[in-house]
Amino acid sequence: MGEKSVQKRKYILDTAKKVFVEKGYKSVTMKDxxxxxxxxxxxxxxxxxxxxxxxxxxxxMEAEETDDVFTQNITEEDTAADILTxxxxxxxxxxxxxxxxxxxxxxxxxxxxxxxxNNMLRRQFEAGVKVIEKLIEAGIASGEFYCENPKGxxxxxxxxxxxxxxxxxxxxxxxxxxxxxxLYIMEGLIID
Amino acid sequence: MGEKSVQKRKYILDTAKKVFVEKGYKSVTMKDxxxxxxxxxxxxxxxxxxxxxxxxxxxxMEAEETDDVFTQNITEEDTAADILTxxxxxxxxxxxxxxxxxxxxxxxxxxxxxxxxNNMLRRQFEAGVKVIEKLIEAGIASGEFYCENPKGxxxxxxxxxxxxxxxxxxxxxxxxxxxxxxLYIMEGLIID
Amino acid sequence: MGEKSVQKRKYILDTAKKVFVEKGYKSVTMKDxxxxxxxxxxxxxxxxxxxxxxxxxxxxMEAEETDDVFTQNITEEDTAADILTxxxxxxxxxxxxxxxxxxxxxxxxxxxxxxxxNNMLRRQFEAGVKVIEKLIEAGIASGEFYCENPKGxxxxxxxxxxxxxxxxxxxxxxxxxxxxxxLYIMEGLIID
Amino acid sequence: MGEKSVQKRKYILDTAKKVFVEKGYKSVTMKDxxxxxxxxxxxxxxxxxxxxxxxxxxxxMEAEETDDVFTQNITEEDTAADILTxxxxxxxxxxxxxxxxxxxxxxxxxxxxxxxxNNMLRRQFEAGVKVIEKLIEAGIASGEFYCENPKGxxxxxxxxxxxxxxxxxxxxxxxxxxxxxxLYIMEGLIID
DNA sequence: CATGAATGAGAGTTCATTCAT
DNA sequence: GATGAATGAACTCTCATTCAT
Numbered sequence: 001m002g003e004k005s006v007q008k009r010k011y012i013l014d015t016a017k018k019v020f021v022e023k024g025y026k027s028v029t030m031k032d033x034x035x036x037x038x039x040x041x042x043x044x045x046x047x048x049x050x051x052x053x054x055x056x057x058x059x060x061m062e063a064e065e066t067d068d069v070f071t072q073n074i075t076e077e078d079t080a081a082d083i084l085t086x087x088x089x090x091x092x093x094x095x096x097x098x099x100x101x102x103x104x105x106x107x108x109x110x111x112x113x114x115x116x117x118n119n120m121l122r123r124q125f126e127a128g129v130k131v132i133e134k135l136i137e138a139g140i141a142s143g144e145f146y147c148e149n150p151k152g153x154x155x156x157x158x159x160x161x162x163x164x165x166x167x168x169x170x171x172x173x174x175x176x177x178x179x180x181x182x183l184y185i186m187e188g189l190i191i192d
Numbered sequence: 193m194g195e196k197s198v199q200k201r202k203y204i205l206d207t208a209k210k211v212f213v214e215k216g217y218k219s220v221t222m223k224d225x226x227x228x229x230x231x232x233x234x235x236x237x238x239x240x241x242x243x244x245x246x247x248x249x250x251x252x253m254e255a256e257e258t259d260d261v262f263t264q265n266i267t268e269e270d271t272a273a274d275i276l277t278x279x280x281x282x283x284x285x286x287x288x289x290x291x292x293x294x295x296x297x298x299x300x301x302x303x304x305x306x307x308x309x310n311n312m313l314r315r316q317f318e319a320g321v322k323v324i325e326k327l328i329e330a331g332i333a334s335g336e337f338y339c340e341n342p343k344g345x346x347x348x349x350x351x352x353x354x355x356x357x358x359x360x361x362x363x364x365x366x367x368x369x370x371x372x373x374x375l376y377i378m379e380g381l382i383i384d
Numbered sequence: 385m386g387e388k389s390v391q392k393r394k395y396i397l398d399t400a401k402k403v404f405v406e407k408g409y410k411s412v413t414m415k416d417x418x419x420x421x422x423x424x425x426x427x428x429x430x431x432x433x434x435x436x437x438x439x440x441x442x443x444x445m446e447a448e449e450t451d452d453v454f455t456q457n458i459t460e461e462d463t464a465a466d467i468l469t470x471x472x473x474x475x476x477x478x479x480x481x482x483x484x485x486x487x488x489x490x491x492x493x494x495x496x497x498x499x500x501x502n503n504m505l506r507r508q509f510e511a512g513v514k515v516i517e518k519l520i521e522a523g524i525a526s527g528e529f530y531c532e533n534p535k536g537x538x539x540x541x542x543x544x545x546x547x548x549x550x551x552x553x554x555x556x557x558x559x560x561x562x563x564x565x566x567l568y569i570m571e572g573l574i575i576d
Numbered sequence: 577m578g579e580k581s582v583q584k585r586k587y588i589l590d591t592a593k594k595v596f597v598e599k600g601y602k603s604v605t606m607k608d609x610x611x612x613x614x615x616x617x618x619x620x621x622x623x624x625x626x627x628x629x630x631x632x633x634x635x636x637m638e639a640e641e642t643d644d645v646f647t648q649n650i651t652e653e654d655t656a657a658d659i660l661t662x663x664x665x666x667x668x669x670x671x672x673x674x675x676x677x678x679x680x681x682x683x684x685x686x687x688x689x690x691x692x693x694n695n696m697l698r699r700q701f702e703a704g705v706k707v708i709e710k711l712i713e714a715g716i717a718s719g720e721f722y723c724e725n726p727k728g729x730x731x732x733x734x735x736x737x738x739x740x741x742x743x744x745x746x747x748x749x750x751x752x753x754x755x756x757x758x759l760y761i762m763e764g765l766i767i768d
Numbered sequence: 769c770a771t772g773a774a775t776g777a778g779a780g781t782t783c784a785t786t787c788a789t
Numbered sequence: 790g791a792t793g794a795a796t797g798a799a800c801t802c803t804c805a806t807t808c809a810t
Contacts, residue, residue, distance in 0.1 A: 410602040616774060625802095
């Protein structure tokens with residue numbers, strides 16, 4: 001697969017992403033993607049065999065592109081509270097934004113039965129917990145935070161984010177609702 | 193569409209429920225249900241017009257059958273902490289149990305777009321928040337609990353439950369993970 | 385089949401007629417008739433086996449009920465021209481009226497292939513020709529009409545009526561169009 | 577829907593025409609056409625969406641191919657009477673021929689309710705009247721014809737043709753019957 | 769590599785017809 | 790007689806997938 005192919009592959013993934021954002025995972029057909037990409041039916045099959053493969057490659061692409069946004073915005077002088085606030089703000093932005101892959105991702109992983117339970121979602125969740133836990137511990141050390149059970153608190157935050165994410169997709173959450181809960185969380189940590 | 197046989201209607205709903213439990217919502221076809229019920233193609237249409245209608249009637253049936261379980265187990269002598277613990281235990285049982293409609297429900301409400309955002313899920317969520325809030329306030333009054341922001345705490349619990357529910361379906365949560373988080377939550381409330 | 389049955393049979397035919405008037409022949413299903421009659425599916429089959437049988441019995445019923453209207457209105461003093469005019473007026477009324485069986489009849493006889501070409505329609509057509517021919521001859525005898533070829537003129541009138549009838553059903557004819565043509569016909573006969 | 581192969585499109589239309597000729601309009605299913613064409617179910621949908629679309633395209637095709645036949649046979653020396661005779665002969669041929677779309681066309685336009693009453697059939701009918709009227713006027717001018725009401729006579733001819741066409745489909749008309757009536761019509765016009 | 773016509777499996781839906789009650 | 794639930798055949802339509810060009 002030469003250079004040209006890599007470009008087209010990327011083009012298909014980018015275009016298909018829009019389709020998954022709009023329709024979730026299960027309702028997306030190869031036809032949908034072919035039409036969105038404006039390529040031939042056979043052409044798509046030269047690059048991908050199924051919508052599953054396409055979604056997985058999109059997720060991988062996303063994983064490679066992300067993370068950076070968060071870490072790039074952290075400066076040397078930021079305190080633990082600053083960084084945690086930044087992190088939560090980032091999460092808030094993501095979950096309130098309409099056009100994301102959340103539904104597609106959930107729909108896909110719903111279907112994955114018991115198989116591969118050490119999957120991407122678990123790894124991301126656990127990574128999140130760990131990051132927050134470290135931040136809380138750093139905050140405790142610096143005297144910003146008070147917390148008797150950093151791991152519990154970190155898990156709590158991640159579960160809450162997960163809960164808000166799913167609610168956002170099923171019945172909508174308002175910015176106010178998110179802010180109130182994030183405030184509740186921060187107040188539980190910060191020493192006033 | 194008359195009522196035909198109420199028994200058969202019930203039979204179809206019960207059987208279809210198993211199908212939805214197993215396959216979620218989007219992948220379920222009328223044919224799947226016909227085959228699970230061992231009835232004729234046309235026979236199903238005598239009772240229901242679409243998988244959507246069937247799912248909605250199952251949910252309604254569930255709603256009528258539930259609620260009671262929780263309230264029935266509350267006795268006069270139970271303290272607020274007892275009741276909250278009972279509630280969380282009930283939720284835990286539900287989210288750890290394999291055969292439930294969670295995936296089907298999420299898949300269904302994912303598809304409901306912006307329409308009807310005052311839907312069942314929102315109502316259930318808000319009802320849950322309210323119940324917990326009342327319990328916390330009762331616990332504060334009785335000296336069992338300490339909490340500066342009962343509504344925030346109640347929302348926190350519901351978001352966490354929601355988050356654990358979705359995680360249970362996408363990558364599995366262990367009983368230990370659930371217990372740890374529920375313990376964390378209770379410890380934050382109870383005055384030792 | 386007792387008395388009661390005869391009534392019900394009549395009721396079904398009358399009700400089914402409305403269905404045929406509305407939907408033609410080919411689109412009418414046994415279900416349509418069952419629903420229009422508000423009887424049970426099986427009940428209909430006790431009386432009739434098919435929409436074809438029902439339509440045929442309706443046509444027979446019609447045939448028995450009709451004719452009279454025309455002949456009843458003829459009085460002793462009427463001249464041939466009066467009677468012909470009356471006949472044409474009757475035909476005009478029928479073909480302009482929306483709710484008739486014309487479409488159902490045509491659709492039915494379209495399907496009858498080459499079989500039974502000595503059918504009802506032919507008999508009615510030929511009877512019409514004969515009636516008109518006699519009228520014209522009577523008119524000639526009484527000095528009202530001039531006509532070199534009574535049979536040709538009679539056929540002409542019947543073909544025209546047939547043509548207007550079909551046009552009325554496919555693209556609509558206005559009363560004015562009908563009047564003009566009937567006037568043209570009468571002028572060709574009457575001696576001024 | 578692209579044009580795909582124009583040849584195949586034409587092939588389908590030609591083959592479907594035979595089906596419509598044989599079965600009329602309402603009874604023809606996409607399956608019938610698929611089978612007549614010996615193509616796959618999906619294949620047909622690549623070209624056409626419904627039997628209605630197919631019939632309409634057949635009619636359009638017919639319209640483009642016809643007209644010429646009549647006009648091509650007219651020569652400079654032909655008199656009005658010659659041309660009218662030619663026209664009637666053409667109509668006679670068409671209505672006596674077994675394999676035509678008449679039934680399909682009628683069945684289709686029966687279904688078109690009040691909608692689009694300025695339809696193809698009306699336009700064809702009115703065009704016919706106009707052509708004949710012009711011919712009669714030309715014949716009067718040249719001394720061939722005598723007629724006090726050319727428009728009435730022209731309409732008369734078109735109604736008769738329409739009437740014979742429908743009779744041909746419902747109970748059959750013999751060549752003799754047609755000839756007699758056409759002769760009657762011509763005799764009414766020609767000055768002997 | 770790329771195209772897009774073609775296939776055929778499969779889901780949805782409607783009805784004529786039967787049959788136990 | 791009468792009912793209406795139940796069946797199964799028939800039709801519509803859509804897609805994943807292939808393959809000749």
